[in-house]
Amino acid sequence: MLETIQNLALGFSVALSPPVLLYAFVGCVVGTLVGVLPGVGPLAGISLLLPATFGLNATNAIVMLAGIYYGAMYGGSTTSILMRIPGEAASVMTCIDGYAMARKGRAGAALAIAAVGSYVAGTVAVILLMFLAPPLAAFALRFGPPEYFALLLLGLLVLAYMSGGSMLKGIAMAAFGLLLGMIGIDQMTGYFRFAYGVVELGDGIGVVPVAVGLFGVAEILATAGQETPPAVMKPKLRELLPSKQEWRESAAPIGRGTILGFLIGIVPGSAHIISSFVSYAVERKLSKTPEEFGRGAVAGVAGPESANNSATAGAFVPMLALGVPSGPIPAVMLAAMMVHGVAPGPMLIKQQPELFWGFIASMYVGNVVLLILNLPLVGLFVNVLRVPYPLLYPAILAFSVLGVYAVNGSVVDVWIMMVMGGVGYVLRKLDFETAPVVLGVVLAPMLEMALRQSLAMSDGHYGIFVHRPISATLLSVGAVLVLLALRPLVTKTLDWRARMALAEKGEG
């Protein structure tokens, strides 16, 4: 404990030195920007800027890249809330209730809650990272393919509750997403599936073009199809801050989102995207007013936004403690260390204390910087709502195309976005929720890979899932969930979903 505090003091002496502070600030600003730009997420941002860090020293480079990573999580909520366009893939869930809040004139409140939730989550997660990194990292490595499969399956079960109205429609959309996720090279045999000679489809359908298409482009099309243009809003200054009631409603979701995001974040390979989906589902399940979700529930913004931020810190745990790339973004950051001659590995904390503790301390500083940066920006960003639609929407469309293209420099991705925009428009007209599609696209390749790797490990024996303690535990929890879901059938009590369906019938 004492040692940790001494080390942290060393870290702050590094993090508060002017050059490190400057690069942390630059990283946060750039991160907020790539988060705000539709489509361009942290991975694209870090990849594009990695070469620019080659001239810096190792600490500055890592601090700046990390700033981009968690900064993007702050910025990602902005366009989601204001325009229903996910700034990056992990903000898909924020689109739903954040945008609904904005339509009710609570855009400022939603943005402020997202920023504060991100701040709390980011800071608490760094504290967890600091004290728990070595033991947690060892635990995280025990997640092999069977454990990962069990975790994803459990995630899917939790998410079965996610869709609002019709369960059937929700499952249909998730299945559609899973099918889209099947496109691309079969990782186990090298087969090209449904690629039709397009080499770019070999990598499958990316989540970014799908998310921007289904949410952003579809929203633009749907608005254009309305008979009267939506009223331009004039947000007033005193409406910018959340009310006491809204703060109260967001406190518990922020706490839960933080813990959930961190735990999901440390598992290697797991994406921060999933943490926001699971958090949304959990909040809806625990809420006293689940019917509010989708119509501007504060918890639907606070939970997922906190979760995706603490997941970024969680992802650093295996990277820093063991020097293993726990996902695509930590992999790029490890490469950045190698370029500077810092060998990432289990010895990093001992051999490079300035780097490790400076990095930790810079995350405290970075989160403060982001809060200071983002809260005043709320007042600025909401003014976007004042722009008349004929000007705003073409501009958004142009930015979406640019953002999606920039991720891989691929025109095919732009086409996928456009097609998904059309599909999303039709689905909206038919009252389907599109979030499960995005989730399916994210999960399908991971779920399939984990299942088939597990079976390759066990030579085809399904027993591997129950012989290993972690995966057996996760699967039992899943089984309990299924049983709980069946309970209403036995006890004949109506759950909120049934109540809602009844209420809708009454209205109709």
Next chain:
Amino acid sequence: MRFVGALIAFVLLAPAAVVAPVAADEPYPSRPITIVAPFPPGGVADLTARPVAAALEKIMKNPVGVVNKTGAAGAVGMQYVATSKPDGYTLLLALSSISIIPEADKIFGRPPAFTVDQFVPIALISADPTILVVRAESSSTVDGHGPSRTWKTAREFIEDARKRPGQISYSSSGIYGTLHMAMELLSHAAGIKMRHIPTAGAGPALNAILGGHVDALASGPSVVIPHIKAGKLRALAGWGAQHVAALPDVPTFKELGYPDAEFYIWAGLFAPKGTPEPVLAKLRGATREAVNDPGFKSAMEKLETPITFKQGDEFQKFFDADAKRLAEGVKRVGRIEEKK
């Protein structure tokens, strides 16, 4: 804000650099040269391409940029260079996989994204032999077949693999990937059978062995050396012609009596076929100077990747022999579902 500017400029100018007009008899080089790295930033191709570009820029006194054109395990970027104008302004920094992808396409009977003879080799920059590593201590993780084992020497490993065909498992960067091919060449040379667990890349493959989910891994030295030093992994043997400098006590498979188990993760510079000979000569000369540039040398040292420079006939011979070995390896692996 400089970086934001750079980001926007990059997005806007990257395509422009590729389609700039060509004057018929301009001296080479008179416009920016683009080196295409067919893998994402941070990978071996990218990390080799950037110092090469920086050194070439200094020597040729002409801007040289790196563009990551990624996708389909490198096929997207390689295809892009194969079909671009052979004028010396679009070059490719390829890895060993350039010889593997067309062979895999052949096996599946699909039209190849590109073929090897669409490229002219300029120079080999580095060639790192893969290293066979196992866990330093046997792991207690249960995989449905009892605890995973560990081995002290390569002989012990191979003998055990012979006794228990298909029981020892290894992770790789993906099916037909470089780490898979290295193990396939060893299996063939030693007459053993192992269980292959493909993963989504070199990083996840490393995680799999560190977590005790597989028994063995073939990987580039720079990736595994930190974990060997930390006492987590043990190196048994290498696929190179010589010992790896950082691991002087680790034997080669050649020394152990398996001369066919030779494999390198190499990086080389290529131009599209049809590039005029004077342009190629200029590029070859500049690359020879570039590998001796102190900045380039220190960059490669930090990556713990020794420079292995080969040019002209020497590179062509190396390239041909390597391509032949890999083509045979891919054919032996064949189509997976036919082996049932």
